Amino acid sequence: MPDATGRERLLTVALPTGTAVAFLAVWQAVATLWAIPAVILPAPSDIVRQLVGSWGELLYQASFTGAEALAACVLSGIVGILVAAMLASSTPLREMLYPNLVAFQLIPKIALAPLFVIWLGIDAPSRLAFSTFISFFPVAIGTLTGLQSTNPNAIRLCQSLTASPSQIFRHVQVPYALPFFFSGMKVAATLSVIGIVVGEFISSKHGLGSYILLAGSRAETARIFAALVVLCVIGLALYGAIAWLELRVRRAWRG
Amino acid sequence: MLSLSEPALPGECIRAEKAWKIYDTAKGPVEAVAGVSFSVRRGEFVAILGPSGCGKSTLLMMCGGLEAITAGRISVDGAPIACPRTSIGVMFQESTLLPWKSVLDNVMFPIELLHRPRREHMARARELLSLVGLSGFESHKPHQLSGGMRQRAAICRALVYDPDILLMDEPFSALDAITRDEMNDALLDIWTRYTKTALFVTHSIREAVYLADRVLVMNRRPATIVADIAIPIPRPRDPSVGETKLFNELCSTLRGMIEHSHRAARDVTPYA
Known part of the structure; x- marks a missing residue:
């Protein structure tokens, strides 16, 4: 740069x-x-007033949404790495699964949210599973691409130095894949918030999703916007945390 | 002085006997290397010269244990080669530096992989870098260097763990002509200092003559060695050697051989 x-x-x-x-x-x-009537479009000053006024309530609701989004983000990181490692390690497995995985992505997954309610109920595990299900894909594809994008000459170099496959993985493939993994994680951070909020729309009695739904039913538009601002902050915080982690990990791993 | 090994004793170092490499492709088997025999003495600098696609790189990788041998055998230090060895250093066409590591860490990469003592090799790495004129660039990243500087660092990396044999696969072919000449001098400098056994693949006639004690001319079809020419130009060599009559005669002899084998190949295979 x-x-x-x-x-x-x-x-x-x-x-x-x-x-x-x-x-x-x-x-x-x-x-x-x-x-313009505040119920249609509240002015920014109204939203700020609402934010300040219901600060305690918003913070309380955000604690549910934030914690669950964070958990879903971490889970999608883990699931994404596992799927990528699985697909990268076996060519037959990759040929069997990869096209199906991509085709599966064409389903608008948000539409599957009610299924998770049927399968896992209306509590946090259901929302976490749904949100992870929505967000792990970019991590898996990113990490897989990264693992496969390793410069073949670098692998050859390692082989000429009698390196073992695990040494090649650790010293070359992982560092090459790290940027891909983290750009997948940044997408996952956004998606995991979406997943949790959609889950809260459907099934929750708390969290910013249900708060927005309730405010909507009462036509409290400024309240909705205030909750949106808080959601933005949650998304930003997750994104920032991942960017920070990336910096740390890359420094540690790449020396 | 660096504490590298003593110049090697005379004797045979690499021996190829009717070595074959046959790839199975959709259009049938392709003979990348067709029954090649040659030998390299310890401390000798041998160039393999041939047109692109003649299988010379494949042959080199077979010598390094990086490509399987379909038939025949290649021995290094008396033992048939089946897998890479730490007594062999390989330089590739690309410098293949790891982009996230500094120059010094790239040079130290073999030491890291081979779990050799870091401290004493660190000193060696720094000395090698200064020898090729990269002092002061130790903490630079590869993308901050020119192509020539990157290949210099790659030379240091190939030498840092003190292999007895250097295999070089057109290491300077991606560089411009001026940088390439500089690199040849840097390589000769290092080689005369440590007298490693060197096998150098190139498609440049002048490069082969300038560097080598012997030039093996490789043909495309069949992919085999058609001539083994001694280069009796005294060492140390410097760029003025390129002006001499002997040098230019050797070059034109080699050029004649390559053109001849090309014509022969064209006559046999109409679409070559």
């Missing part, structure tokens, strides 16, 4: 921030000047 000068670096922060602020300003202006 080329070294950004101070001016460029400032712009990369200032441009998106400025755009977001401008957007909020226009929203605020439109909502107040045209006197």
